[in-house]
Amino acid sequence: MPLDDPRIRFTTALVEELRGRAREDIALLPFLAPLIQGMRDGFDDTPADAPNPPPPTFAETLPQVAVSAPLAECLPDMARLTSWKTVLSEHPDVDPALQKGMYAAHVYGALGIMGCERLRGGFFTLAPNIHYPLHTHVAAELYFCLSGALTLHHGVDGDPFELTAGGYSITPRERAHSLTTGDAPVLLYFAWVGDFTAPIFWWEKDEAGSWYRAQWLRGATGIWERGTREPVAEDLIAAQTLNRD
Template sequence: MSATARLTAFLRAAAPRFDDHDSDIARDISRTLQVMRPNAPALAPAILGACAPLPDMLDGARDALTQRLAACLGDLHWRVAGFGKLAPDTDQKLAVVELIGPTGMFAHPHLRIGLLIQREEFHYPRHQHAAEELYFILKGTADWAVDDHPHSPRLPGDFVHHASLQPHGMITRGEPMLAMWGWTGDIDGASYST
């Protein structure tokens, strides 16, 4: 099976998961994942230090979504998160894949959809961006803070929704966290700030 076929299978498997969240952004993500007809990925596979726990996290995956993700791990183009606005050594603790989007593996002008890996014992500082954002946690647990509220745990299967310019941050404790995310609205990363 080709990289395109493996990645397409993963994207198709993810689409119905977003149907479980009653929001416009979830519907946009689900619809895009269902109708994407990707050509070959525009970006070659790349990996960062933050990705080290992924094989163990996905080993023995039981549900169709994580099985398909495990099958395409070697096809993903991981990059440093934060649009260059986080500490230089962050790539050892935090990384993202833009699967679909303006600078993604598969081009899309109005939406970004991707993955995030956050290593254990890492504090992703409060940040904000103009894009509306929705996370779907695949594996692991993170303590999430939105606005000025205290951090609270989010588990696999949970959604976390951020409005445009709403401050948020995440802390992992004893295990890494893997999540799928989507951006809609003003998806230009220039507004990203900590």
């Protein structure tokens, strides 16, 4: 790819953003190293879907983008090159506002426009005033906030913390976490490292105080589809209890 290709310009700017933060936080290195390797050795071609336009929330986030100018300038071109899809399929147990309020566009990996075996990453938009319930997945996850602000919880009893534009959070593998937006839409760069094929589990507590988890499987198009529901074992609940006496 030539250096003026929007995909290379975006990756170069993203690497520079993350590299600066990685000097203070080595936990970023697993998300950064595959991009550096791709810039050095080249990214594989992938049979990505034809571009699909972003949701209206993407354009709404652009005036509030708070990252370096080189990275911000790449976002409109990258949005046009990628294929935007809802994150979740429709299901009776899913709030329609949530199902219609989250979109993702993969840039890196098998579902993206730049092949990368060790990482999947791209854009994630969340509409205002939605809640993505407590969930777990095997892969570790990076959220780099490009625009807006949201509140995160880790564990079944974790204290809330805010992620704002220019900041990032890392969710360790199999750590339960949830996301809640405020009155403005949010634009994230997300990245996964680890097992990309394992299901996601949504955690929920019934009125009696018992925990259950519902399985979600990624379909052939990349959209997550609801599966079976089962009780959560006590040892799993204990592992997700962060505030211990």
